[in-house]
Amino acid sequence: MDEMERELRQSLARRPAPSRLKRRVMEQRRQQQSQRTHQRLLLWQRMAATLVLACTLGGLLAWRHTQQQRKGEQLRQQVFTALRITNHALNQMNQQLTAHSRDDQE
Amino acid sequence: MKNRIATFVLGALAMAVPALAQNPPSLLPPAMEKQLAARASNVTEVTLGKSMLGFAAKFMDGKEKDDAAVRQLVQGLDGIYVREYEFDKPDQYSMEEVEQIRKAFETSEWTPMVRERDKKSSETTDVMMKMVNGETRGMFVLSAEPKELTIVLILGPIRMDQLGELKGIGGLSSLGDVNAKTKVKIK
Numbered sequence: 371m372d373e374m375e376r377e378l379r380q381s382l383a384r385r386p387a388p389s390r391l392k393r394r395v396m397e398q399r400r401q402q403q404s405q406r407t408h409q410r411l412l413l414w415q416r417m418a419a420t421l422v423l424a425c426t427l428g429g430l431l432a433w434r435h436t437q438q439q440r441k442g443e444q445l446r447q448q449v450f451t452a453l454r455i456t457n458h459a460l461n462q463m464n465q466q467l468t469a470h471s472r473d474d475q476e
Numbered sequence: 477m478k479n480r481i482a483t484f485v486l487g488a489l490a491m492a493v494p495a496l497a498q499n500p501p502s503l504l505p506p507a508m509e510k511q512l513a514a515r516a517s518n519v520t521e522v523t524l525g526k527s528m529l530g531f532a533a534k535f536m537d538g539k540e541k542d543d544a545a546v547r548q549l550v551q552g553l554d555g556i557y558v559r560e561y562e563f564d565k566p567d568q569y570s571m572e573e574v575e576q577i578r579k580a581f582e583t584s585e586w587t588p589m590v591r592e593r594d595k596k597s598s599e600t601t602d603v604m605m606k607m608v609n610g611e612t613r614g615m616f617v618l619s620a621e622p623k624e625l626t627i628v629l630i631l632g633p634i635r636m637d638q639l640g641e642l643k644g645i646g647g648l649s650s651l652g653d654v655n656a657k658t659k660v661k662i663k
Contacts, residue, residue: 439535441531442531442532442534442535443535445524445528445529445531445532445535446532446535446536448522448524448532449522449524449529449532449536449546449550449556450540450542450546451520451522451558452522452524452556452558452628453546453556455520455522455558455560455626455628456558456617456628456630458626459601459617459619459626459628460603460617462599462601462619462621463590463592463601463603463617463619466592466594466599466601467590467592470592470594
């Protein structure tokens with residue numbers, strides 16, 4: 371019984387904390403905080419980069435689409451211009467042929 | 477190292493060959509083209525290859541009346557090349573120049589359909605068709621008026637019945653009449 375009591379007393383006896391414990395705990399806490407801040411910063415940076423990338427990509431796609439629309443419209447107009455010119459030339463030919471046929475008949 | 481050079485050369489060739497193949501056919505000699513453009517008061521040049529025509533066809537979505545018909549016509553074509561020169565006064569080009577342009581198309585593959593000469597008004601019109609196995613694979617129009625010179629080259633399969641449907645473009649159905657007017661007339 372004495373033995374057990376002695377062990378118990380020894381275990382429950384108040385012992386002063388090691389001198390560096392507080393410093394180590396504080397240092398660890400600081401490290402954890404700094405790590406958490408760093409991770410949060412990294413997350414925000416990633417989000418910002420993704421947003422910038424998405425905006426740039428979206429802008430580029432929109433610009434490309436507009437350019438293609440403009441080019442397509444220009445080409446479309448060119449096709450119609452070419453066909454109008456062709457038509458004009460052939461109309462002239464038709465008129466000449468009609469006039470000549472009329473002259474022949476007369 | 478040699479392999480890399482060979483790969484580079486082959487790569488460059490692979491890129492250059494299609495680019496060369498897409499070179500538009502010359503409607504008229506470059507020197508003459510420059511001279512005519514310099515003399516003309518108004519020049520219209522249209523050079524549309526197969527890929528450009530295909531791209532343009534995508535934008536024919538029914539905004540204009542003839543969009544659908546033109547899209548159908550244009551999709552199968554290999555190219556449309558047009559030069560129109562308008563002059564302030566007559567005699568800005570010679571008949572020798574016109575003959576030179578026309579002669580370039582006087583080959584076995586081009587069949588003259590209409591050859592119109594009006595000495596009074598000095599107007600000439602030539603229409604030639606490129607026929608392959610009985611099908612129209614091209615059309616060349618050369619129209620010379622005192623103050624206007626028009627050269628049109630359309631390459632690829634042309635269906636005349638489709639052309640007749642194009643009513644909106646100032647009555648483009650004239651194109652459809654070409655087949656019916658196969659004659660040579662000099663007055």
